[in-house]
Amino acid sequence: MTTGSSATPQAAEGDRMQKLSASAHERAALRRNGIVDRVFELTTRGSALMVLLLLGTITGSLVLAGWPALSELGLSFFTEDRWAANVNRFGALPAIYGTLVTSLIAIAIAIPVSLGIAIFLTEICPPKMRRTIGTMIELLAGVPSIIYGMWGMEVLAPFLQSHFPSVFPAGTGLTTAGLILAIMIIPFITAVTRDVMNTVPPIMRESAYGLGCTTWEVVRHVIFPSVKAGMLGGVILGLGRALGETMAVTFVIGNNLFLNPTVTGQGTSIAALIANQFSEADGLQRSALLLLGLVLFLITFAVLALARFMLRRMDRRAP
Amino acid sequence: MNPVYRRRKMVNRTIMAASLLASAFGVIWLFLILLTLVTKGVPALSLDVFTERTRMSGGGLGNAILGSLIMTALATLGGTIIGIAAGTWLAEYGGRSRLANLIRFINDVLLSAPSIIIGLYIYAVVVLPMGHFSGWAGVAALMVIIIPVVIRSTEDMLLLVPNSLREAAAALGAHRWLIVLKVCYSGAKAGITTGVLLGCARISGETAPLLFTALNTNQWNFFNMGSEMPNLPMVLYQNMTINSFIPSQVALAWAGALILTAAVLILNILARVSAARTQK
Numbered sequence: 052m053t054t055g056s057s058a059t060p061q062a063a064e065g066d067r068m069q070k071l072s073a074s075a076h077e078r079a080a081l082r083r084n085g086i087v088d089r090v091f092e093l094t095t096r097g098s099a100l101m102v103l104l105l106l107g108t109i110t111g112s113l114v115l116a117g118w119p120a121l122s123e124l125g126l127s128f129f130t131e132d133r134w135a136a137n138v139n140r141f142g143a144l145p146a147i148y149g150t151l152v153t154s155l156i157a158i159a160i161a162i163p164v165s166l167g168i169a170i171f172l173t174e175i176c177p178p179k180m181r182r183t184i185g186t187m188i189e190l191l192a193g194v195p196s197i198i199y200g201m202w203g204m205e206v207l208a209p210f211l212q213s214h215f216p217s218v219f220p221a222g223t224g225l226t227t228a229g230l231i232l233a234i235m236i237i238p239f240i241t242a243v244t245r246d247v248m249n250t251v252p253p254i255m256r257e258s259a260y261g262l263g264c265t266t267w268e269v270v271r272h273v274i275f276p277s278v279k280a281g282m283l284g285g286v287i288l289g290l291g292r293a294l295g296e297t298m299a300v301t302f303v304i305g306n307n308l309f310l311n312p313t314v315t316g317q318g319t320s321i322a323a324l325i326a327n328q329f330s331e332a333d334g335l336q337r338s339a340l341l342l343l344g345l346v347l348f349l350i351t352f353a354v355l356a357l358a359r360f361m362l363r364r365m366d367r368r369a370p
Numbered sequence: 371m372n373p374v375y376r377r378r379k380m381v382n383r384t385i386m387a388a389s390l391l392a393s394a395f396g397v398i399w400l401f402l403i404l405l406t407l408v409t410k411g412v413p414a415l416s417l418d419v420f421t422e423r424t425r426m427s428g429g430g431l432g433n434a435i436l437g438s439l440i441m442t443a444l445a446t447l448g449g450t451i452i453g454i455a456a457g458t459w460l461a462e463y464g465g466r467s468r469l470a471n472l473i474r475f476i477n478d479v480l481l482s483a484p485s486i487i488i489g490l491y492i493y494a495v496v497v498l499p500m501g502h503f504s505g506w507a508g509v510a511a512l513m514v515i516i517i518p519v520v521i522r523s524t525e526d527m528l529l530l531v532p533n534s535l536r537e538a539a540a541a542l543g544a545h546r547w548l549i550v551l552k553v554c555y556s557g558a559k560a561g562i563t564t565g566v567l568l569g570c571a572r573i574s575g576e577t578a579p580l581l582f583t584a585l586n587t588n589q590w591n592f593f594n595m596g597s598e599m600p601n602l603p604m605v606l607y608q609n610m611t612i613n614s615f616i617p618s619q620v621a622l623a624w625a626g627a628l629i630l631t632a633a634v635l636i637l638n639i640l641a642r643v644s645a646a647r648t649q650k
Contacts, residue, residue: 084545091547095459098452099470102477102521105514109487112494167392175386176393184393186642191400193638195575197603198631201610201623202403205410234399241396265382288482295484297578298607322486322578329490329582344490351484359478 109348117342120335128342132310134324136332141339143346145310149225149318150347153300154293156229156314157236161289164233165240166282172241173248174266185245192238200302203231208303218315221305226315228304232296236289243285243362247278284361291355295347297322321347404631411628414621419629424588424605427616431626433590437600438574440593441505441584445512446570452513453520453569454562460521461528462550474525481518488514489579497583505591505599508584515576516569523565527558564645571637575630577603602630 073081121128124141131142168188172181204223207230212222219227251274259269275282305317306327319327321343329340422430456473464470492511497503531554539549555562580586586604591597609616609623 084548088545088547091550092459092463095455095463098455099459099464099473099521101452102456102473102480102518105480105517106476108495109483109491112491113487116490116494164392164395167389168396170385170389171393175389184397187397187400189642190635190638191396193571193575193634194400194403195577195603195630195634197575197577197606198403198407198627201606201627202406204610206402206406237396265378267382267385268378291482295482295486297484297486298603302610322484325486325490326578326581329493330585341490341494344487347484348487351482351487352479355479355482356475359475363475 110345113341113345113348117338117345120338120342123335124339128339134308134319136328136336139335141336142310143321143343145308146319146321146324146343147346148310148312149228149304150294150320150322150350152225152314152318153228153232153304153320154290156226157232157293158286158290160230160233161237161240162286165237165244165285165289168237168241169244169248170270172245174270188238188241191234192242195298196235196296197298199231199235199299203227203299203303207231221317223303223305224315224317225304225313228300228320231299231303232293235296235299236292239292240285240289243288244278244282247281247285248274250281251277280361280364284358287354287358287361291351291358294354295322295351297326301326407624407628407631410621410624411626414625415628419622419625423590424600424622426588426613427618429588429622431602431605431622431629433588433600434586434602434605434626435629437505437584437591438602440595441508441512441580441599441601442570442574444509444595445516445573446566448509449513449516449569449573450520450566453517453566454524456517457521457524457562458528458550458554460525462546462554477518477521480514481522484578485515485576486578486581489582492579493582503583503585503598505584505595505597508580508599508601509595511579511583512573512576515579516573519569519572520562520565523568524558524562527561527565528554530561531557560644560647564641567637567641567644571634571641574637575603575634577607580604581607602626606630 120141124131128141128143129147130144131140132144133140133142134145135141172185176184208219208222208227210222211219211227255273255277256269259273264272300320301323304319304323306319306323307317308319308324311318325340325344325347328336332340419430419432420435421432422428423433424431456477460470460474464473488511492507492514496507496510500507535553535557536549539553540546544552580601580603584599584601584604586608587598587600589600591599606623606626609619609626613619
């Protein structure tokens, strides 16, 4: 027995009980910590729920604010081929057309370039340079979009106008906007493609090389098939970015508010139209612009949700 | 040599050359843009650019730079607090529950939602009820943009902290909040800092959400958040569009573009340095 200080067995028993059970002070500390625990969890949960609240209020406020325009204009909002505020005719068609065409041009240019960069970075670049080139591409994603717009208007558009006057009579237009958008989304698609290509286990690569495959054959027949979903996710993510890009497009798209179903002509996009007109808009025009915003939000939401769905499938499979 | 081999080698070499060209094509834009910024921006730089306020002609960018700094700092502060709290819940409490998965999904979508939509949203819920444009509305719009970035990086970084550390702390009798604060945060600190810096870089260059929230003004605005707030991106936009017939305004816009890009790229590089430190 170590309780040498106690004289009787009963005293020794009481002494031990006291050591095993918590004192009033300790119990208070436990209770306090328990309360802090609950408060901490509730606060963080509340912050997390704010994300849902954000989505709900974004959709709700746009629907509410766009409702007057939708009930006033009805279907003509989607079929009218001009946006002429002075005669109260608001057709979303030119803007929707411009948004889709510029984004598709951007994707068509960005896909091969991004794939090429990703192949270069993962397969043939010497490890020393990999970091530098990767960082440079990522910095391209960091340049603010208004800088792209200014550069496109002051450098790219005059260049196109003077070198290809037959295709770009004004320099600005849907294709110019598409080109600027391509430069902006290349870093996004490249980053996703590179990351998913790096998830392919080295042993698969090495066994293909062991069979005598060339680098291209390894990429084409071993790497691509196993990261297809992820690459598609990256491309759709880039598309989502291109659809909603505002400042870069506003400067170079030409801001022609009549439907002009060509690919190189001047036009407008949803985001550019909102940026140009919203601050001076009132009444029906403002409501129509907010409705246009809702259309853009729904389109990008669907596209981004699809991208995330494909990338999530990838995540689950990746080691 | 066997013709099949020759063909395969040819194809391989062509594709590899093409991917090399693609990389050059990808990198060259950065240099072209930086070159334009330096050649057009440096001649317009002077001390006046930082100390004078914007005027109809001449003047500087001082009030715009100050306004941008104030709004970016407040939005980053608010966004960091909310974002870290929400990211903590997702990583530490939410787990694989249906609610957590839903929040993660929505957050991922908001992460790349068009920034002009955020501007419209804040216009509808802040500017319209208040009746006028204000610095607070600008801060709110920027906050909505930075929160998803911080949530994402906080969650990712907390998930990298090994569970054995949490269990060890719990075995010593630490409560959950103490474990998160002392053990998890100290492990994820550098990564979360990277996320916050990247988010800060992103919002400091955003123009679209400020168009109908903070708007712009030619006056100095020292912390009067209830009124219109001058800011650098809006000055660039106005000088390049409605004021583009005044050569001095265009020159000033390029000086501002150089300052803005330099600030954003430095933030990006700082973020990368912080990330590189974590990996060691």
